[in-house]
Amino acid sequence: MVGDRGWKKVGLVALFLLPALIPLLVFRIFPMLASLWVSMTKWNLLRPPEYLGIENYVEVLTDAKFHKALLNTLYYMVGYLPLVLVGAIAIAVLLNSKLKGATFFRGIYFLPVVTSWVVVALLWKWLLSPQGGMVNYVLGLVGIDGPGWWTDPNWAMPSIIIASVWKDLGFNMLILLAGLQSIPDHLYEAATIDGATRWEKLRYVTLPLLTPSILFAMILAMIGAFQVFDQVWVMTEGGPAGATTVVMEQVVKNAFKYGLMGEASAMSWVLFAIILLFTVFQLRFQKRWVHYGD
Amino acid sequence: MHITKPAARWRMAGVGILATTALLLAGCSAGPAESDGPVTIEFFNFTAGADHEAQLQRIVDAFEDENPNITVKVQNAPYEDYFTSLKTRIAGNTAPDTFELNYENFVSFASSGALLDLETAAPDAIDKSVYFPKAYDAFNFDGVQLGLPESFSVVVLIYNKDLFDAAGLDYPTADWTWADEKAAAEKLTNAGAGVFGEYQPVQFFEFYKSLAQSGGEFFNDDMTKATFNSEAGIAAAHHLVDKVGNTMPNEAQMGGIGDDVLFQQGKIAMWHNGIWQFNNLLDIPSKWDVVVEPGNTQHASHFFANAGVASASTKHPVESAKWLQYLASSDLTVDIRLNEDWELPAVADKALLEPYLSITPPENRQAVFDSLDSVVVPPVIERQQELQDIVTLYLQKAVLGELSVEDALNQAVQEVNALL
Numbered sequence: 001m002v003g004d005r006g007w008k009k010v011g012l013v014a015l016f017l018l019p020a021l022i023p024l025l026v027f028r029i030f031p032m033l034a035s036l037w038v039s040m041t042k043w044n045l046l047r048p049p050e051y052l053g054i055e056n057y058v059e060v061l062t063d064a065k066f067h068k069a070l071l072n073t074l075y076y077m078v079g080y081l082p083l084v085l086v087g088a089i090a091i092a093v094l095l096n097s098k099l100k101g102a103t104f105f106r107g108i109y110f111l112p113v114v115t116s117w118v119v120v121a122l123l124w125k126w127l128l129s130p131q132g133g134m135v136n137y138v139l140g141l142v143g144i145d146g147p148g149w150w151t152d153p154n155w156a157m158p159s160i161i162i163a164s165v166w167k168d169l170g171f172n173m174l175i176l177l178a179g180l181q182s183i184p185d186h187l188y189e190a191a192t193i194d195g196a197t198r199w200e201k202l203r204y205v206t207l208p209l210l211t212p213s214i215l216f217a218m219i220l221a222m223i224g225a226f227q228v229f230d231q232v233w234v235m236t237e238g239g240p241a242g243a244t245t246v247v248m249e250q251v252v253k254n255a256f257k258y259g260l261m262g263e264a265s266a267m268s269w270v271l272f273a274i275i276l277l278f279t280v281f282q283l284r285f286q287k288r289w290v291h292y293g294d
Numbered sequence: 295m296h297i298t299k300p301a302a303r304w305r306m307a308g309v310g311i312l313a314t315t316a317l318l319l320a321g322c323s324a325g326p327a328e329s330d331g332p333v334t335i336e337f338f339n340f341t342a343g344a345d346h347e348a349q350l351q352r353i354v355d356a357f358e359d360e361n362p363n364i365t366v367k368v369q370n371a372p373y374e375d376y377f378t379s380l381k382t383r384i385a386g387n388t389a390p391d392t393f394e395l396n397y398e399n400f401v402s403f404a405s406s407g408a409l410l411d412l413e414t415a416a417p418d419a420i421d422k423s424v425y426f427p428k429a430y431d432a433f434n435f436d437g438v439q440l441g442l443p444e445s446f447s448v449v450v451l452i453y454n455k456d457l458f459d460a461a462g463l464d465y466p467t468a469d470w471t472w473a474d475e476k477a478a479a480e481k482l483t484n485a486g487a488g489v490f491g492e493y494q495p496v497q498f499f500e501f502y503k504s505l506a507q508s509g510g511e512f513f514n515d516d517m518t519k520a521t522f523n524s525e526a527g528i529a530a531a532h533h534l535v536d537k538v539g540n541t542m543p544n545e546a547q548m549g550g551i552g553d554d555v556l557f558q559q560g561k562i563a564m565w566h567n568g569i570w571q572f573n574n575l576l577d578i579p580s581k582w583d584v585v586v587e588p589g590n591t592q593h594a595s596h597f598f599a600n601a602g603v604a605s606a607s608t609k610h611p612v613e614s615a616k617w618l619q620y621l622a623s624s625d626l627t628v629d630i631r632l633n634e635d636w637e638l639p640a641v642a643d644k645a646l647l648e649p650y651l652s653i654t655p656p657e658n659r660q661a662v663f664d665s666l667d668s669v670v671v672p673p674v675i676e677r678q679q680e681l682q683d684i685v686t687l688y689l690q691k692a693v694l695g696e697l698s699v700e701d702a703l704n705q706a707v708q709e710v711n712a713l714l
Binding site for chain 2: 044045046047125126129130131132133148151152153239240241242253256257258
């Protein structure tokens, strides 16, 4: 039972929560719910919305363009996730050792994270330029004729993956580094006394105890991968000839270029459902591989 | 052509946010001032940009001097953000009193009932006789005049005289056909040195024009079916697609450098582009001139036009119409546009345009007006942006060799038909 004083406390807490709650309601929750309604209408912003029911969802789910965008998004994810996670684990383990200059390198690896995506995407567009780009120049020095990168339908997605991994490594490294530092030293000491080699310590102490951080990084990276957009928009705009079209790019085009607010909203909710499904799946199966040290 | 690259900052899955926020804000904003007494009208535009804000302000100042009770509040947005912002305001019932539309976007706004019937709302404020008829009629929708032609531009063939001289070739003339252009382009191309004979973007706008140059029609007469996969369409698509990687650089050969920069560097001999480029070419080292674009079976030139329109919901229809008329055709506007190269005023009186012709380069500025003899407006439907993207996409598939030109056009026609 909450007495008078208890209610007063609830009121006080609510008062302090309000400044955070109002923007959350106005700018997140309400628009989300509103987009659910928009997704069941035909609305080009110029005419009043027209109720359609689930027609937009049927349209989206049977639309070949959406299928292609979804497949491309999965392609991106399959390329991006392992690279960014394995890369981040490797760097985190390296920078967790008490090397001289580790702090400096942590800063360096984190720099791309705080750089605007537009800048990073343009940078990589230049680096990967088939004409005078640095990457192909270096490949040329060792006798390799570099590909057309983002101008070639087969290489455009790998180009975007490379840029994304480069930018996001630092963020994932940071999460994993925090995880590494919470592993107690006495476990390593015990392992040393038992005669474990460095590799065995990594394999049987570090990695198992890092799994909660890996899970966290993986879920965030997966959600980010489903919503991949900025780099695509700046580097290829979905091209060449639709080779890098992704779901969020379709959402933005439908909403803000084609004036198809209903279809764009329906697409967003389909994407939301897919992300939710994948996340629940991951949380379900975490018991198989995630160890919470006790 | 306008470069459309909307700002890259939409990560949210809930796309209703912008629109719904606008709806919320709409409830809070105050209504406009009353009509008796001083009136303030808003003018939202994308053509002033960063380059011509001062010029627009001079027009506004002069208008306000002549109409002391009207204040014009100018709001600028870059082209890539303009339409999102505009539509959001219309959806939120806070539409600006007056704003701009380009011809391609005009139909979707017109058919949605967002625009004011100017001739009915303010018959005394409008004088249609001052406008170039083709431009005026372009903004007539179902017999109702919904916009005044504010400016227009055309596309011409811009060529580098030095490259022609070096190759010992005669300059292009107005009698040239595609075959002449191709023959010259082949002789001018030296891919090893990074020099190409020509550049013509492979996209919707160049295609509809090439189609017209071959005598083809984009749609059937009652606009119920796309017909651009005809023989003329196939010829037009081949004309564009076959250049790429031969007499014209492909994406990889350009490596992210724009065609404008390549022309300025003397790497492109013949460049299909608009008269809005002239100002960017004043200081380039090469000599250049322009000529009416070569045709196939006939001549056809692009016609891009912008209109001043008023919102159907404006509380000041007469003042809005007065402002639009002044903006589109006052002597001051004509003078500023011609002398400061801010597109061309769509006025009927050719004598007014004389000063423009005396500006060099290019020597042959007359070609701009000669182009007007055979202008074709782009085919426009309500779902215009999708139409443009579909055509461009399939042309690119043909460029990449994913589809034959014929298959690409057939598939594009199918998708376009679904939009009608």
